[in-house]
Amino acid sequence: MGADHTRSAPPTPPGVRRILVVTVVPLFLATLVAALALWPRDAPRPEATDAAPRYHGTVTQVVTESCPPNPLVPEGTPTTAQGPCGTVTVRMQGGPDSGQEVQTPIPAGPGAPRVSVGDDVIVVPLIDPADPSISTYNIAEHQRGKPLVWLAVLFAAAIVAFGRLRGLAALAGLAASFAILLTFVLPGITAGQPPLVVAIVGAALIMFVVLYLTHGVSAQTSVAVLGTLGSLVLTGLLGLAATAATHLTGFGSEDATTLSMFRADVDLHGLLLAGIIIGSLGVLDDVTVTQAAAVTELGHANPNFSRRELYRSATRVGRAHIASVVNTIILAYAGASLPLLVLLTADSRAVGQILTSEFLAQEIVRSVVATLGLIAAVPLTTALAVLVTTAGRRPGPDGAAAGGGPRSRPDGAGPTAAPMVSRPATDRAEALHALSTPRTRNTAPATPSGWPEPDRSTDTTW
Secondary structure, three states: OOOOOOOOOOOOOHHHHHHHHHHHHHHHHHHHHHHHHHOOOOOOOOOOOOOOOOEEEEEEEEEEEOOOEOOOOOOOOOOEOOOOEEEEEEEEOOOOOOOOEEEEEOOOOOOOOOOOOOOEEEEEEEEOOOOOOOEEEEEEEEOOHHHHHHHHHHHHHHHHHHHOHHHHHHHHHHHHHHHHHHHHHHHHHHOOOOHHHHHHHHHHHHHHHHHHHHHOOOHHHHHHHHHHHHHHHHHHHHHHHHHHHOOOOOOOOHHHHHHHHHOOOOOHHHHHHHHHHHHHHHHHHHHHHHHHHHHHHHHHHOOOOOHHHHHHHHHHHHHHHHHHHHHHHHHHHHHHOHHHHHHHHOOOOOHHHHHOOHHHHHHHHHHHHHHHHHHHHHHHHHHHHHHHHOOOOOEOOOOOEOOOOOEEOOOOOOEEOOOOOOOOHHHHHHHHHHHHOOOEOOOOOEOOOOOEOOOOOOOOEO
């Protein structure tokens, strides 16, 4: 008979549990101490600006008209202003004109919102500097609060409906991740702390909280934690070496250049490395948890596996997972940089010059380093999981490990896997009898087409 998948996995030996506790607990405490030492106590706050107030409103009418000619245009250009032109009537939901209808021009220009009757919009007042008593309104953008709330509700409902209690734990872990990012990682980098160190400590803190909260406190989760932590450190070292070899400065994007104007004390090179670490964490914990679970299930399904056989079987699962996840990483970075890739198609420079420019070399380094760290996570986590799963096995009377292990070959050529247990003769005889017995045919009168009556079931009885 095959392995019984309904029984619970054998408990982890006490000695292995003690080793895991002695290993994981000091790492967790070290992460907490580092987080407390790097915690941003005097992070700079955003400076208050005299931004125009924003009020909510609902579009009640849109009137379009032809655009008037523009006499002050260069020769050879259209004489009319680019549309659309006209007015929009908005019922105000706040501000001094709350409850009244005001008229605004139809938004025009690149990126201007397209409005229609019934749209919820945000309007800003424009005050005439010559006469402050005169003010007009312009439509800034659409209100997106309600659609985003409904998307969040749908997202949470789908996770809870499918994952149930595990789904609730996953949502709690997601909330914890954002809390750590918003209260520690981002303020720490803004306060001038080393971005790479802050990213590694923050990612480790997220990993401890999310993995144990989502998957429970167990030996399998501890193996995934150790594999993830080791891969994160390796990814950071690879990123440090790769950015140094390619002489990346971190100024490869417009966002980084803009940030340097507002926060001159932020290390943009370290910020690039921090982005690699944080971006890799989400995929790393997926791979490590899957590998730890695969080793546990394979060892439970076939206790006759030796450590080498268990490692090889689980590694084959990891190869299939990596093959798909690598494509996921590359496409994720390509999707995030899609405007940049489209811009490259209009670049007249040579391909080699484009590829070696900083703004594209930065994306290449980011993708390659994250992939290498991901690949390293498979053998590391698999080896740790195999050691934990096979720990405590005792040799059987025939020389093989009880519940799995190598057994000497008769010719002394080395260990072989334990033989598969043959099926009993009674089971084989019953199976042959069942296969050789003809099925009972449906004796219902056939229709002219040769099939049984339409209101009868066509299922045959075995």
